[in-house]
Amino acid sequence: MPYPAGLLRVNSMMDLTKAEQMLGLRKPPQSSCTPLAQIYTVLGESSDSLPKHKLDMSKDRDDPLNGRTAWLHSLTGALIVFNCWGMANAFGLFQAYFERYYLPPGTSPSSISWIGSTQLALVFGLGVPVGRLVDQGYFRFVFHSGSVIMLLGIFCTAWCKTLWSLWLVQGLITGLGMGMVFCAGIVALMTWFDERKLGAAMAVGAAGSCIGGIVYIVVARHFLLTHGFPTTMRVLGAISAAALIPPNLVFRVRGQRNKLKARRQHATSSNIMRGFVSPAYLLAAAGMFFAFLGVYFGFVYMVSFASTELKLSDDASINLLIYMLAANLPGRFLPALISDKCIGPLNTILPSIFLSAGCIALWMALGDSGNERGPLTVVACFYGFVSAGIQVLYAPTVYTFCLVSAPRSSSSLTMSEREANQIATDCMGMKAGVIFSALGLACLIGTPIGGALVKYRTARGMERPYLGAQVFAMCSLLLGGCLLLASRVARIGWQAKRA
Template identity: 25%
Template sequence: MTPRPSELQRLSQPSSYAEKNDQKDLLTPVSRNDVHEDEIWTRKPPVAEQSPGPIPNGGLWAWLQVLSGFMLFMNSCTTYVPETSESTISWIGTLASFILSSSATFAGPILDRGHPRLLLVCGTFCVVFGLMMTSLADRFWQLLLAQGICTGIGSGQLFIVSVALLPQWFTTKRSTATGIAATGSSAAAIIYPPMFHYLVDSIGFGWTVRSIAFVALAVCLVSLSVARMRTQPPPRPKIVDFTGFKEPEYALFALVPFFGGIGLFIPFFYITQYCRENVGGISEELSFWMLPILRVGSIFGRTIPAIVADKAGNLNVLAFCTIVSAFLGFGWIAADSIAGIIIWSLFYGCFSGAFVSLQVPTVVSITKDPKTIGGRGGLLSFLSYADVLAGQTTLRALSLTCEGILIGNPIGGVIVERSWGGLQGFCGATLVTSAAFIILTRLKVVGVSLTRKT
């Protein structure tokens, strides 16, 4: 049936005020002040924001981010200066650790805003410049500025990029990718100290540290060439976001690195001194190599548990490895032979490595908004080291000396003056406390079920 002319005229007229305005807008030129010149006589529909698509969970660019993280982890640890007095090294190392965590706290939100390259450039410059200035330093305040502050700032910026980019590229393999990247710091501990040990006598302190700086520069340039963000950042996140502490599971888990960081790394700081004083028949050369042996075990500990965690859950594996590390901390008391200390070092390095590699994947798994990972990872790093500077300042105020310290927790220096057994017990006790908070976090996330993956 053909409509009448009057009906066609009625249907062609606007039926509402909104339709009248729409027709008027289509016929009215747009002001030059509102749009670009090329769009004055055209009205284009709004373009929807392009989605980055599903997380690839592999592929060339995803694994290149793992390579980038590995290289950045290599330069997110401080190089100590053995020829300086132990008290001076204690101050420099403590300050560097605190500055690293503090700068990571502010670097995380900058990364969340979509500026990883800015952090990489600034971090690379600070690390290399700090090492170059260390090679020229001959006074305490110069070492404090170069190693403690400059290198610490750069290390914090590199650290947060190394851990926060990977969750954008991996889901089911997230822990594995983070674990492989985290082995970079173990590789650095195997490369840099022997490099210093064997070069300093032949080419001198200055050129030895400069050589390390050139290696650090080359390693960072690899990361600069391949690191990239996969997703667009949210509109202007907060510089420091404390909203995560309103979530009970994150607030509980934040106490894990706080307590664990106090004791977990004590063997790494004291293993060489312990061997010299307590292991019968050990040579000076083998005592020096005990730290690299400990780090070799850490390589396996940062990868194998991470692979298992992708199947069994991050909190499950992290709790198990931390409990075993606590028992090994107490068992350190019995390692007084060459064979015993070597076996103990490999096992402790293996199980303690999971504490480092599984923290960020765990934060990702319990965080509701993935675009806040950078900021939350930075706060977690800050809590890991906040107790270090506080402990150092308190001990100095009480006029307590910390003999025998390299770069580590100064509280251990006070305990070891009285008893090695006290230091080893302190190591185990802090890990027991940390494991308790891991279990509490798991109970909050999944309840009492033993089969649920976290």
């Protein structure tokens, strides 16, 4: 409409628009989301670094933190853990089978355990390169390639007949695929949940470890006795292939489509080093290393202990591992609920570590007489239950040390800005990958050290051959717990608060 001369003095179209809004002739614009430039500011970038193409922000609004898509990732993540950790948990069965039936007599248990420890180490140990690739936007490439490599390794194990070939294929190649799938999946899952829900999400996903271990053990035990080793590995490969289909269709990194360019520009060397020099972070990495150095000794060697020292039958020894994994399943949910609802992952994982060390001490106290089958079953079940807290809470604990928000420019941030600030971590994949690599190194050398200690005492005719290895596992857990306690003190002090 025309305005009388002199009524409104406008020097630009912007002034004209403001004048019409003051007179009530035009409604002020209402934006339901934070401008893209502000979000880039929270991420540590200037508005000049915006991509030239139009960014689709509706995807993150449709897929919020802790939403339906997030829990779908958690459910399909159980299939990832089913494959990676189910196969690793079942290696105790293969350890006993290789030692007694498949490999030449006299093959060292420590040498055989390198197969399982290499596989287990690579599940964690690829954290640094995989985390870096995920940060750079190559999640799908890493995840799909790892699935193919993992299946190739399982099927090719059927043709292995010597120790070195088993280590190369079942340990190295299969473990390489497992590490690519698992590390990429865990980093991706972290982007879908905040600290209050990540423990429960990990508990749902980690349930696949116990179920997978039981399924693989039962299937392997049946087919090893009736059809032999090659057929067994082909059947296990078919199960793995079926279980990997849903995760490969569902999994992706939340928001990476929109923030890929920002992540690449934000990952400067100063930002990376700032998170790594934290005393709490370094103590947490060391504590995780020593905890995982001893936690898997019971899962690998309790079967051979029951078979060689207690003279139990093969079925009774394998049932001991099944009972341990069955008790491990509920033990994954209770610590996760306590962590999410009450005290946080770091406060919850500490009692699990010290209780696991106590269970190893009880195992030592049982001795090796033939009438200890019942007490050993009880100790095995209790160890499976309490050690589950370590296995399910290590990722949420790592998450608390990796999630370092970008500096706030203002105290009045909107909800979208807070959400962007929460997701914009200083190279989460890289920082989590360093701790995962420490866990991988611990898993690589932990069980072989235990096997070497068993061989040392056996070769010298000493009583209780497993005693030295049990002491080693117990001391490793105790030291890991003390270092994690020190990391908690370095992070928040001695206050009774969530951590």
